[in-house]
Amino acid sequence: MTIAPTTHPAVFLDRDGVLITDSGYPHLEEHLVLIPGAAEAVRRLNALGYLVVIVTNQSGVARGLFSIEQMEAFNTLLVRRLMAKGARIGAVYACPFHSESDDPRWFHPDHPDRKPNPGMILRAVADHDIDPSRSFLIGDRQSDLEAARRAGMPGFLFEGGNLDHFVRDLLGA
Template identity: 80%
Template sequence: MTALPTAVPAVFLDRDGVLIEDSGYPHREADLVLLPGATEAVRRLNSLGYTAVIVTNQSGVARGLFTEDQMHAFNALLVRRFAARGARIAAVYACPFHDEAEDPRWFHPDHPDRKPNPGMILRAIAEHHIDPARSFLIGDKASDLEAAKRAGMPGFLFEGGNLDHFVRELLGG
């Protein structure tokens, strides 16, 4: 009988406004501006054993501002930028659905993945063998914190500044 792998702690991170500048539907390479301390924070969390997972609402796809492929390419670029600085993002979960979608493929009145719903977090927990009791979320909106609460974990509001300083304080030094 094979033993199950031990569940790992994770940090769930919103993308726009936490890791990168929220420039209004960022999706081009020129839009990828890392916030101060973002890579250092993820590196710190990685070194403490946390799996880093991005959970991001991306209604720009539903609104017709960019394509699903552009969204995935931008997220892949972000993961590579972090990796180049020694910070590992294990996965990116993005929800392109919205109740005001221009494209009917992306219309949903209340998609289970769209924060404040916890779908992206719950899928990540299942797919990456994450222990929600040892995990938390950092977001910049009430909907992020509500998604964490609905997933059974604490959420912390990042209101700007240096993310690494915020994480260091959060973890007690």
């Protein structure tokens, strides 16, 4: 008799530049433009048994460019847009803190959640019984890859193109 593991693998995806085009602090519906192959990549990961988790720095809140409510609404819209294409996002973690914020609510000199710190990843691991040894991250910046390394998992640099092709080539599936 075999006992199924109580933890499961996850793929952590950066938001801007990986799932959606990075238009510079996207937060309005018209800014939500999916990267080619984004929905297909998430569907592929879902089918392979990965929990897909978004981890995103959102300093636009700290910089006063948009509110925390606008950020949350935009993330919800992204999740719904992907779901409409059959792609399931298991969770979204966003860090609105920044060391250059004039708003004391969002000021932090080096918040543990702000990548390259691994806080968002580590919280997701704890919250969702994720096995870091069977998980990885895809990001478009070195700070994303450093956060993955600090969380004890590999990180892969997505430099544009079709995300589904990138994921297919990465996993050979």
